[in-house]
Amino acid sequence: MSVSLDPSIAERLKRNADGLIPAVAQQYDTGEVLMLAWMDDEALHRTLTTGRATYYSRSRGEHWVKGDTSGHVQYVKAVALDCDGDTVLVRVDQIGAACHTGDRTCFDADRLPVSGAQEAAQAE
């Protein structure tokens, strides 16, 4: 595999034991958090240089360009590395549904019950 990520970026990354970092995909204009996926150096390189968000599939052990199968493309608008170098935020224009279930985002379907929020708000 030829990895061509800019060395000045690569040296700042803190990868997990599998050589990956989590990538949070966010709709650039609405702010919706769409999904979380994983990138290796090559996926980040492609995301930065091709205009299309590209991830590494841990289950399939291969790169995937978001939307190549589904048509639900993510056009890359901006990418930021976090303060620790171990997470990237990818701002994209998401065409259609981000989630394989057909939902707009992967966080739409399973809201968890929150308690204690009322008390916290009152304490502000």
Next chain:
Amino acid sequence: MSVSLDPSIAERLKRNADGLIPAVAQQYDTGEVLMLAWMDDEALHRTLTTGRATYYSRSRGEHWVKGDTSGHVQYVKAVALDCDGDTVLVRVDQIGAACHTGDRTCFDADRLPVSGAQEAAQAE
């Protein structure tokens, strides 16, 4: 450690080898992605029930309540589990800076150069 996360939630979680899942913290009203941290079952339980976002520190090997040291508290507004059960999105009201550097978010300081976005936009 007494873990008291609702079993019906716990059984849906897909944890990594260390028993953790990534948690994306988002400002509930502006949509800003603030930071990514990690949760074990107990951290998620506390986040769901105390009104304060609580994480698990991989470096220190302990739970931390966001803001306990810095005052930069996260009041929990909503929590959602993703479609795969391996990531949570925590919508919070972030007091002050989310980042330990003093930046509002952990993604403010290190924008990566993006090329190819122009071509993608034209292809739309």
